[in-house]
Amino acid sequence: MTIPLSWVLALSAVVFGIGVIGLLTRRNILILLMSLELILNAANINLVAFSHYLHSMRGNVIVVFTIAVAAAEAAVGLAILLSLFRNRRTVNLDEVREMKG
Amino acid sequence: MTRSVVLFRDLLIPLLPLAAFLVNGLFGRWTREKAHWVSVPAVVLSFLLSLLVLKDVLSGVNTYASLYRWITVGAFDVSVGVMIDPLAAVMLIVVTSVSSLVHIYSIGYMRGDRGYARFFAYLSLFTFSMLMLVLSNNLLELFVFWEAVGLCSYLLIGHWYDRRSAADAATKAFVVNRIGDFGFGLGLLLIFVTLGTLDYQAVFLGAKAASNQTVDLLAPFGGKLEIGLVTLIALLLFTGAMGKSAQLPLHVWLPDAMEGPTPVSALIHAATMVTAGVYMVARMHPVFEISPAAMATVAVVGGGTALFAATIGLVQNDIKRVVAYSTVSQLGYMFLACGIGAYGIAVFHLMTHAFFKGLLFLGAGSVIHALSGEQDIRKMGGLRNKIPATYLTFLIGSLSLAGVPLFAGFFSKDEILTRAFFAGDLGLVLWGVALLGALMTAFYAFRLVYLVFHGETRLLPDAAHHVHESPPVMTVPLWILAVLAVFSGWVGIPLIAGGDKIGHFLEPVFAGVPHAVHGPLVLQGLIIASSVLVALLGIAIADKFYRTSRGLPDRLASAWPRLYSLFLNKWWFDEIYDWAIVRPTRRISESFLWKVADVRIIDAFVNGVGSVTQQAASSWRRIQTGFTQDYAMTLVLGLLAIVAVWLAAW
Numbered sequence: 001m002t003i004p005l006s007w008v009l010a011l012s013a014v015v016f017g018i019g020v021i022g023l024l025t026r027r028n029i030l031i032l033l034m035s036l037e038l039i040l041n042a043a044n045i046n047l048v049a050f051s052h053y054l055h056s057m058r059g060n061v062i063v064v065f066t067i068a069v070a071a072a073e074a075a076v077g078l079a080i081l082l083s084l085f086r087n088r089r090t091v092n093l094d095e096v097r098e099m100k101g
Numbered sequence: 102m103t104r105s106v107v108l109f110r111d112l113l114i115p116l117l118p119l120a121a122f123l124v125n126g127l128f129g130r131w132t133r134e135k136a137h138w139v140s141v142p143a144v145v146l147s148f149l150l151s152l153l154v155l156k157d158v159l160s161g162v163n164t165y166a167s168l169y170r171w172i173t174v175g176a177f178d179v180s181v182g183v184m185i186d187p188l189a190a191v192m193l194i195v196v197t198s199v200s201s202l203v204h205i206y207s208i209g210y211m212r213g214d215r216g217y218a219r220f221f222a223y224l225s226l227f228t229f230s231m232l233m234l235v236l237s238n239n240l241l242e243l244f245v246f247w248e249a250v251g252l253c254s255y256l257l258i259g260h261w262y263d264r265r266s267a268a269d270a271a272t273k274a275f276v277v278n279r280i281g282d283f284g285f286g287l288g289l290l291l292i293f294v295t296l297g298t299l300d301y302q303a304v305f306l307g308a309k310a311a312s313n314q315t316v317d318l319l320a321p322f323g324g325k326l327e328i329g330l331v332t333l334i335a336l337l338l339f340t341g342a343m344g345k346s347a348q349l350p351l352h353v354w355l356p357d358a359m360e361g362p363t364p365v366s367a368l369i370h371a372a373t374m375v376t377a378g379v380y381m382v383a384r385m386h387p388v389f390e391i392s393p394a395a396m397a398t399v400a401v402v403g404g405g406t407a408l409f410a411a412t413i414g415l416v417q418n419d420i421k422r423v424v425a426y427s428t429v430s431q432l433g434y435m436f437l438a439c440g441i442g443a444y445g446i447a448v449f450h451l452m453t454h455a456f457f458k459g460l461l462f463l464g465a466g467s468v469i470h471a472l473s474g475e476q477d478i479r480k481m482g483g484l485r486n487k488i489p490a491t492y493l494t495f496l497i498g499s500l501s502l503a504g505v506p507l508f509a510g511f512f513s514k515d516e517i518l519t520r521a522f523f524a525g526d527l528g529l530v531l532w533g534v535a536l537l538g539a540l541m542t543a544f545y546a547f548r549l550v551y552l553v554f555h556g557e558t559r560l561l562p563d564a565a566h567h568v569h570e571s572p573p574v575m576t577v578p579l580w581i582l583a584v585l586a587v588f589s590g591w592v593g594i595p596l597i598a599g600g601d602k603i604g605h606f607l608e609p610v611f612a613g614v615p616h617a618v619h620g621p622l623v624l625q626g627l628i629i630a631s632s633v634l635v636a637l638l639g640i641a642i643a644d645k646f647y648r649t650s651r652g653l654p655d656r657l658a659s660a661w662p663r664l665y666s667l668f669l670n671k672w673w674f675d676e677i678y679d680w681a682i683v684r685p686t687r688r689i690s691e692s693f694l695w696k697v698a699d700v701r702i703i704d705a706f707v708n709g710v711g712s713v714t715q716q717a718a719s720s721w722r723r724i725q726t727g728f729t730q731d732y733a734m735t736l737v738l739g740l741l742a743i744v745a746v747w748l749a750a751w
Contacts, residue, residue, distance in 0.1 A: 023733050032729075093729055100727030 008049040016042035029084070029091045033077050040070050107157070108166055111183060114150045114193065115232040117143040118200075121225040129218030136218035137208045140225045144204050147232070148197035151190075158190040159606070165238060172241075176297055184238035184301070188610045191448055191603070192235035192380055195455045196373050198585075200228045202578035203368040206463050209575035210364055210470060220260060220362065227253035231373050235380060240289055240299040243381065247285070247345065250374045251278045257369060258361040270360035277354040281344015288337030295330060305387040308334070312391045335388050335395035338381065339402075346378030346432045349406045353674050355429055359421040363466030366421060371428045371462050372455035379435040379451050383444045387613055390442070397527060400440020404521075404531040404538075407433030409672065411541035415548070416658075416668045419476050420465045423549055427502065428458055430538060437531055438517045441524035442614055445607040449593045450513035452603070456589050457501035457510055460582035464495035467571045467579065468553060472564050478549065483558035488570045492554045494579040499550050501586040503543035504636040509590030511636070514539065516593065519628050523620050532628075536635055543639025551647035 015038055022035030044063045051059025085091055121143035125136050132139055157164075167182035185193075204224060211220050230249035237243040251274075259271030293299055295314070296307035314330040342348070347355035358370045369375070382389060382399065389395050410429035417423045431454050438447035469476055471488050485492045501510040518539070521532040558565060570576070592602045619625065646654050658665040667673070 020737055024730055024737065096729075097727035100725060 005049060005053050008045060012042045012045040012049070015039075015045065027093050029081050029093055032093065033074065033081070036077075037070065037074065040066065108164065108183075110150055111154060111164055111185060111236075112168075114147045114154070114197070115229050115236060117147045117150075118225040118228040118232065122222050122229060125218050125222035125225065129222060132218050134212075134217055136221040137204065140221040141201070141204045141208070143225065144197065144228055145201045147228070148194075148201045151193040151197045154185060155190050155194055158185060158187055163187075167238070177293070179239060179241045179299060181242055182238040183236040185236065186610055187607050188380075188383060188448060189235050191452060191607070193232065195376075195452050196228065196231050196235065199372040199455050199459045199582075200224075200231075200368055202581055203364045203372075203459070203463070206367075206466070206575050206578040207362075207364040209572045210466055211362060214362075216260060220257075223253055223256045223260075224364070224368070227257065227369060227374070231377070234377055239301060240292065240304065243384075244285065244289055247341070247377060247381075248282065250369075250377060251275065251282070251345070254278075254358065254369050254374055257365040258358045260362055260365065261360075264360070267360040270354075270357040274354040274358050277351055278344045281341045281351050283340075284337045284344075285341025288334055288341065291330075291334050291337060295334075301384070304385075308388045308391055329392055329394070331388060332392040332394045335385075335392050336398060338385055338388070339395065339399055342378030342382050342436075343402065344378075345381075346375050346436070347406075347429050348378070348402050348433065348436060349409060350674070352406060352410065352429050353678065356422050356425045356671070359419070359425050363421065363462060363469060366425070367459045367462030367466065370425065371458040375428065375432055376435070376451045376455065379432065379439065379447055382436065382439045383448055383611075386439070386444050386611060389439070390614060396440050396442065398440070399436050400524075400527065400531055403433045403436025403438075403440055404534045405433070406430065407437060407538040408534045408541075409433075411538045411545070412668050413671050414545040415541055416665060418479055420468060420478050420481075420549065420553065421462070421476055423478075423545055424458070424461050424465055427461075427542065427545065430542065431458065431502075434514060434517050434535060434538070437521060437535060441521055441528050441531070443517065443520040443524075444611045444614060445604045446513065446516045446520055446593075448607060449603050450517060453501070453509035453513045453586070453590050453593075456582055457498045457508075457586035460494060460498040460579060460586050461502065463575070463579055463582065464491055464498055467491040467575055468495075470571050470575070471568050472560070473567050475560075475564055478552045480559055480561060480564075481553045482556045482560070483554070484568070485554040487568045490570060490576040490579065494576075494583040495554070496550060497583040498586055499546040501590075503546045503640060504539055504632060505640075506633055507587070507590075509586050509588070511633075512590035512593050515629055515632050518632050519619075519625055522624075522628050536632065539632055540635045540639045543636045544643050547640045547643035548647055551643055555648060556651075 019035045019038030019042060022038065023032055026032060026035065044066055047059040047063045047066070049059075051057065051063075081091060084096065088096065090096070118140075121140040124139045125132055129136065164183060164185040166184075167180035169181045170178070171181050172179045204221070207220065207224065211217055214220060227250060230246045230253055234243060234246035234250060237246060255271045255275045258274055259267050261267045262271075289299065292304055292307075295311060296304055298304060298307065308331050311330055315327045316330050316333055318326040318328055318333075344351045355370055355375065359366055361370070389399065407430050410426045410433060414423050414426035414430060417426060431450070435447045435450050435454070438444070438450060467488065468481070468484065468491060471484070471491065472481065475481065497508070501508040504511045504514045518532055518535055521528045521535055524531075560568070593604060594601065670676070
């Protein structure tokens with residue numbers, strides 16, 4: 001038996017929603033990064049699903065790229081987080097408002 | 102020799118001075134007081150090569166070569182090339198010989214000057230530009246070097262740039278030349294737009310074909326003022342010549358250019374650069390020939406300038422200014438000759454004038470040098486025995502300028518007068534004008550001789566102590582020029598069979614020009630006699646005024662105070678220009694262009710943009726909270742909005 005496309009898309013939507021809510025409500029930057037990861041992977045799920053559904057490898061290829069880019073992005077994010085923590089002794093986003101105009 | 106070797110030799114003529122310029126210009130810091138060891142050999146070598154070229158041209162070998170395709174845009178195709186025909190060969194000889202002598206003379210005159218290397222660098226650059234100007238084979242190339250000699254003139258007039266008067270004179274020369282060059286540039290554009298080419302031969306052919314075309318000057322304004330196309334082209338080109346060769350009413354820069362060092366006055370403002378206008382008119386003569394109106398304009402402007410500048414020369418008190426006005430006047434004679442179709446004679450006079458006027462300027466420089474910088478002839482006198490070499494050469498130059506028989510100036514000026522006499526009604530009037538000018542010329546030339554070298558000394562006591570003859574490095578060029586000022590005229594002796602060598606030499610260049618009408622031999626003899634008489638009369642008057650009855654000039658001046666003041670103040674040209682052009686320009690610039698256009702409009706607009714941006718930014722910056730999740734929230738709301746719109750549309 002095959003899993004219908006709509007199920008997978010629903011899963012992806014749920015993961016995306018969890019990510020967005022996490023991004024908007026949590027204050028810990030580490031959690032924010034993880035939420036971002038969820039949003040990204042929701043998109044990846046969609047790509048893989050459509051790739052399978054359309055019998056085309058293109059989606060899969062894009063996903064490989066996305067994962068690579070996401071890894072790099074996570075590395076940069078974590079590096080910023082680390083240096084922020086060293087300077088401020090906090091990972092709480094409320095306390096970091098340097099960019100206020 | 103093969104063709105390429107010949108071409109290489111021809112190219113070396115301008116390139117050697119260019120190399121000297123580059124060495125002295127870039128490494129002047131090291132060449133310093135040895136700068137002449139670079140420039141002088143280069144220019145002298147150019148002169149020797151020019152002699153070889155002359156020999157070739159004499160045996161009938163002309164050169165025409167395009168070296169390099171410079172610009173190709175659509176139909177616009179211009180090359181850099183050289184053209185050596187008899188006219189160019191004569192110019193080559195004149196330019197390189199006078200330039201060599203001036204270079205040598207400058208070793209003595211400029212010794213110890215702070216800008217010694219710079220001076221030689223510019224002098225060589227000028228020589229290069231002038232040589233390229235006469236070697237050009239198309240109008241655009243001519244125009245480029247036309248501008249380049251103007252630039253060199255500017256640089257050298259302002260050689261002593263820390264002197265206010267020198268800096269002002271340099272600027273004035275540049276601005277006045279610019280007015281002429283603007284006309285010249287328009288002429289070139291018109292030629293290209295209508296004839297589609299800038300190559301000499303093609304332009305001549307095109308002009309001939311277009312001789313019946315007219316243009317409507319007032320068409321853009323709905324009016325109607327028809328003028329022959331070729332006439333317009335010729336007049337525009339002549340405007341450039343008027344600026345460069347200091348003809349009325351653009352002559353005002355040349356006397357002021359005397360602020361430059363005297364060798365510069367001799368080379369640029371007497372012998373070579375100012376003759377570029379005459380050369381150009383002679384080179385473009387097929388265009389001028391088509392339009393009688395343009396020819397008449399050239400002749401009238403030339404004749405008018407010849408007389409006008411002579412009247413000023415009568416009363417000036419600065420030795421260099423007298424010679425400068427004399428230059429303006431003599432250039433007028435050359436244009437007069439061009440205007441009546443006697444191009445060969447114009448070039449002949451150009452050549453003799455280059456020698457005797459270069460001599461007079463260098464002689465004046467030698468006087469100034471002897472008196473440690475004094476230029477006022479009222480404070481000279483009695484120098485005959487103290488600086489004999491300068492005196493003798495200056496005398497020869499003056500005799501030549503005055504047109505005393507057997508001296509060079511006699512033959513060329515006399516030919517111009519003769520040709521004018523037989524050139525119709527206008528020519529007859531101009532002959533009278535030129536004859537009157539010749540009388541004045543002889544007078545002011547000998548006024549200088551008597552006031553500077555004869556009589557008792559009027560030197561200031563401490564200047565009198567230092568009077569000394571110039572070193573040989575200065576007097577030898579004077580002697581060489583003196584020899585040329587006597588004998589260079591002999592190549593153009595008229596009337597005798599086989600006498601007019603230069604005329605025959607130049608004939609191929611001016612082949613299309615209708616042959617001169619010569620009257621009966623007796624009449625010609627009378628005309629020659631009249632000009633000889635006039636020259637001697639002028640000298641006699643000068644003798645009477647400044648030797649036998651010394652009070653006469655002052656009595657005449659007080660008898661006609663207005664005329665005297667008109668001449669002394671150069672017909673008020675500077676004042677008129679100041680009142681009519683300079684002051685209104687300044688007033689408009691200050692009251693409108695500066696205080697309204699610049700401050701109220703341009704500044705206001707720029708400042709307005711700045712302050713609007715600033716105010717907008719100060720209120721909008723509040724949305725930058727610095728709280729990352731606000732930005733994320735904005736993103737999500739935006740996404741929701743897009744989805745909502747999409748759903749609503751679906």
